Amino acid sequence: MSDAEATSSADDGESTFTVIVAALANLGIAVAKAVAGLISGSSAMLSEAAHSVADTVTEVMLLAALKRSGKPADEDHPLGYGPERYIWAMLASIATFVGGAVFSVYDGVHTLIAGEELGDPLISYIVLGVAFALEGYSLRTGVKQVRREAARLRVPDTYYLRHTPDTAVKAVVMEDSAALAGLLLAAGGLLGGQLTGSGVWDGIASCLIGLLLVYVAWVLGRSNAQLLIGRPLPAAMRAGVREELTSVPHIVDVLELTTLIQGPTEILIAAKVDFRDMATAAEVEWACEEAEARLRERFPSVRRVYLDPTPGRGQRERRAGP
Numbered sequence: 001m002s003d004a005e006a007t008s009s010a011d012d013g014e015s016t017f018t019v020i021v022a023a024l025a026n027l028g029i030a031v032a033k034a035v036a037g038l039i040s041g042s043s044a045m046l047s048e049a050a051h052s053v054a055d056t057v058t059e060v061m062l063l064a065a066l067k068r069s070g071k072p073a074d075e076d077h078p079l080g081y082g083p084e085r086y087i088w089a090m091l092a093s094i095a096t097f098v099g100g101a102v103f104s105v106y107d108g109v110h111t112l113i114a115g116e117e118l119g120d121p122l123i124s125y126i127v128l129g130v131a132f133a134l135e136g137y138s139l140r141t142g143v144k145q146v147r148r149e150a151a152r153l154r155v156p157d158t159y160y161l162r163h164t165p166d167t168a169v170k171a172v173v174m175e176d177s178a179a180l181a182g183l184l185l186a187a188g189g190l191l192g193g194q195l196t197g198s199g200v201w202d203g204i205a206s207c208l209i210g211l212l213l214v215y216v217a218w219v220l221g222r223s224n225a226q227l228l229i230g231r232p233l234p235a236a237m238r239a240g241v242r243e244e245l246t247s248v249p250h251i252v253d254v255l256e257l258t259t260l261i262q263g264p265t266e267i268l269i270a271a272k273v274d275f276r277d278m279a280t281a282a283e284v285e286w287a288c289e290e291a292e293a294r295l296r297e298r299f300p301s302v303r304r305v306y307l308d309p310t311p312g313r314g315q316r317e318r319r320a321g322p
Helices: 003-040 041-067 084-113 120-155 157-163 167-196 200-229 235-246 281-298 313-320
Strands: 252-263 267-273 302-309
Touching: 003 041, 003 167, 041 120, 041 167, 041 200, 041 281, 084 167, 084 200, 120 167, 120 200, 167 200, 200 281, 235 252, 235 267, 235 281, 252 281, 267 281
Parallel strands: 267 302
Antiparallel strands: 252 267
16 A cells, blocks of 8 residues: 555545544434424524434535545546545535535424514523534534644645645544534524523524534535536645656756646646657656656645647747748
8 A cells, every 4th residue: 555545545434434423423312302392482592403314415425526526546536435425425415505505494494483482491501401402513623634634734724624635634623613603503592592581592593503504615615516527626735746756857847737626535647748859768667657756745636647648849949930
């Protein structure tokens, strides 16, 4: 196994653990919230139950994404299965929208229009407290992974979370953060109803939870859509790729550079390269080998490098003649 493959396997293993922790936490929380919502009659608690169910479905899809995207390349899929991760992650964001956001907004609007009969909120407060602790632990697991990866890449944590191609970790961190905010909203709705005797506060909390989930689903859906369409490396990394290529003996210039993120640890680089005019075929071949080695050393996630020897502008002008 190469160093790049070992790194990819380790990263996928860590992402899988992060997603499993989140899935188990959300499954238990969903059941508890549903029971508490039925006992207390709180629409915000039922919205939170739908939120946790949606999160659980999301994490199951993310696990499927991690498993299927890790399959090795074969004859039918010569570039591997990396992009399949983003298809499943896209479906997960849709599940968050349909399963959580739509139900929460509907239930909140229904409560505001029809009202609700409030029951004993004590069980709901207990469930919210336990859920907050479990969601906090799940979020802590995801944040620790984000910090490790950001430190390894020497970028700020927020920058890594915003731009990371590992959408499984991004989904866990965003959904757990939204879950903690949703728990506070649900608690506020319960407290408002308890103090005023009106279910309006509970309905408002439910609607706000739904809108929060709409935002999370939109951000995750947009991130996965960009990666499915084809997202290049950041500008700073593209500059680094050009720097490495032009530092190789016999390479004069990089005429055209294409980079493509195929997965969290899968980068494809293709370039039209101008070689020294007097370079022999053997020197060009070894220059290509050295260029690939240097790129893999500087950027361990590089999995495929394709270099196309191309005449430079001066050669083209001379060939065209007067």
